[in-house]
Amino acid sequence: MYTYRMGWIGALLLLGACSMAPPRPHASAPTLAPRTQAQPMPAVAPAPVLPAAAPVAASPAPAATMAPVPAARPAHTAVTHRPAPKPAPANKAAATAVAAPAPATLQVSGHVDLAAARGQQVDAGEQSDTLVYFVADKGGSRARPGRYTVYTHNREFSPEALAVPLGSTVTFVNLDDVRHNVFSVTPGAAFDLGYQASGEKADHAFRRAGIVLVSCNVHHSMELDVLVVPSAYVVRVGADGNFTLTGLPAGPGTLHFWNPRAQPLSQKLILPASAAVRQRIVVTRPRLTTALHAVSTP
Structure with a gap:
């Protein structure tokens, strides 16, 4: 009986002690006591050496089919190449001269x-x-006018027909031993050089276009046709x-x-x-x- 009571009393004491003890923390967050001294890490056994496997030829991986990605470009991609502007002419007259086409x-x-x-x-x-x-x-x-010569020789003009540009001057030289008088009565182109002795000369400018008939007032058979070309x-x-x-x-x-x-x-x-x-x-x-x-x- 004594033993039974003593066991019952011990059990009660034990229950009282358990009710007074502080609650235990949750199992998922255990509280570790800090180490006061570095403890050596346990030695890890080396991994066993396995026999080398036979080499296997690696088959190339199939190329992945991917859609081409357009290259990124800046917002302004269009570039217009324009010729360099021509320098402006110095004045309006110069501009007209440059722009006018050749006739x-x-x-x-x-x-x-x-x-x-x-x-x-x-x-x-x-x-x-x-x-x-x-x-x-x-x-x-x-x-363009020029200067030309007609001779009176053997009572004739030499040459007997002459073509000259408009405005040209003709010199009449007397190579005969007799006098000559060179003149013309052609309308609009009449002239009279007077008498010329042997070796003398006289000039006349032809300023009318067309045919001018020249004669000698001394020798009526002498004739000269002058074509004046304008x-x-x-x-x-x-x-x-x-x-x-x-x-x-x-x-x-x-x-x-x-x-x-x-x-x-x-x-x-x-x-x-x-x-x-x-x-x-x-x-x-x-x-x-x-x-x-x-x-x-x-």
């Missing part, structure tokens, strides 16, 4: 036929004594009768034909011409000594 130049080609009137004869190659010149209705280039567009016909005038201005004008043995002829023309020109000339005078000085390039 167009044209040409005319053709053929001249020489025919002989009754009692006359045309020699081979005589077409080369023919001049063709173009006079524009407006504008065009004028011929244009720089002049060409001498070839021995085959062909000719080409170049550098002509566009627009209307007149094409003139002159041979010292025939009357002068002309054709109206508008450039550019659509076809070649053909002209027939009938000679009515004997052949003359000729000097064609009017041929020039504009």
Whole structure:
């Protein structure tokens, strides 16, 4: 009985002690007491050495198919390349000179036929004594004047036919032992140089375009035909009768034909011409000594 009571009393004491003891912390957060002294880490046993495995050839991984990603570009991608601006001209006149296109130049080609009137004869190659010149209705280039000489010898003029540019001066030199009096009564181009003794000379400027007939007041048989050409567009016909005038201005004008043995002829023309020109000339005078000085390039 005594033993039983003592056991019961011990159990009660034990229960009282448990009820007075402080509560235990939660199991998920144990409280570790701080170490007061570094403790050595337990030795780790080395891993066992396994036998080397046989090499296995690695198969290449299949290439992943990926959609191309567009390259990123800046917001302003369009670049416009513009030529550097031309420097501004110094003044308005210079700007006009730069902007104005060069005037167009044209040409005319053709053929001249020489025919002989009754009692006359045309020699081979005589077409080369023919001049063709173009006079524009407006504008065009004028011929450059020059200085030329005509001699009076054996009571004749030498040459007997002369072609010179408008404004040219002709010097008449007397090579005979007799006096001569050179003059002209051509309307609009009349002149009189007076008497010239042997060895004397006199000048005259021809300032009217066209044919000027010159004579000697002492010897009425002496005659000189002077063709005064007002244009720089002049060409001498070839021995085959062909000719080409170049550098002509566009627009209307007149094409003139002159041979010292025939009357002068002309054709109206508008450039550019659509076809070649053909002209027939009938000679009515004997052949003359000729000097064609009017041929020039504009």
